[in-house]
Amino acid sequence: MDKQIYLPITQSRPKKIAFVDIDSTLSSHIEATNVSQLLDHRLTNKARRLLEERGYIIAFITSRTEEMLMSIKEYNLSVKKYQLNRPLSRFTKENTPQGTLDPHIIASSTGGKIFVRQGDGGYIEDVSYRNSSLSPFEWRTKTMNLLTKLNTNGSLFVYSSIEHVEDFHNGSSKVFPPDYRIQIQFRNPADLISFKKVFKQYEPELYAINDSWPQEHKYALYISPVPGKFEAANRILSMIKKDTNDPLYLPEILFVGDSLPDIYEAIYSTCKTSTLFLVGGSRMTPYLLDPKKNDFVGDDLKGIKKEMKMVSLGVYEYRHANRICTIIVSDEKYPGLVGPESLIEYLS
Structure with a gap:
């Protein structure tokens, strides 16, 4: 059954896969109200469009729940065809950037569940990924x-x-x-x-x-019940690679985020090579760049920072256990650009 779930993705044999966070990364935070916190929806939509134009299969790995990431059409198809059993959120779709809806893959609730969009519409859950036998x-x-x-x-x-x-x-x-x-x-x-x-x-x-x-x-x-976003990302990558039936298959991997779970998602990835793009305005920037800031609310960052070597301004190389992750710190490389603005600059 799992093979059938991922078939719409593996049939295209994707050369690029982007794992993208939503809140404070691709879009404003869902509950942002302050004018300074709000971002133009056009920026979100442009960043999404550029990712697709650059050939990326897009997986949203986010704290948002699955129904929040579906258009009304895809939600209704998911309910009708694949028994999605969640009520729609009360955030109106009219006020939601189109760029935050209907990706190829959804890893919702901070990587707790995975859904794959099917070729004829609707999302089906990768139920065997669930790390709990309980309802x-x-x-x-x-x-x-x-x-x-x-x-x-x-x-x-x-x-x-x-x-x-x-x-x-x-x-x-x-x-x-x-x-x-x-x-x-x-x-x-x-x-x-x-x-x-x-x-x-x-x-x-x-x-x-x-x-x-x-x-x-x-x-x-x-x-x-899962340790973080990286668990979902590794599951998705393993299923796609398994279905290609090619041991040499090595897609280009891009992680995009702003938070500590996004950093862990990249550095704990099973990919031999990948890129982590920390968007402008990331809460993690001062902790990565200031040698005196090593404690992130109980998480010790010294080990991560020790493995980071500067390549050029705003670009670092993280090497660990035969894996290489290029880390782009947007606040340093593209100063003054926030969230999707910095991603647009990078993709352009």
């Missing part, structure tokens, strides 16, 4: 019970606004809770670090993915 409801119930026990008197963290079904039904949340991911938010980095130390002792089969943004005073973890 989404069972997994969420079990995991939230554990988290609630660890949340001393409710003082350590709060759940994100999208984590409660009743909030979606009463209209206070615009997105139905993700199937296999829970976001928790902390008041300060010390609480997050303290929680991570305790959490792993209680549940070794769950992962705490750091999606903090210190510059915005946002400290957040995603609790997931």
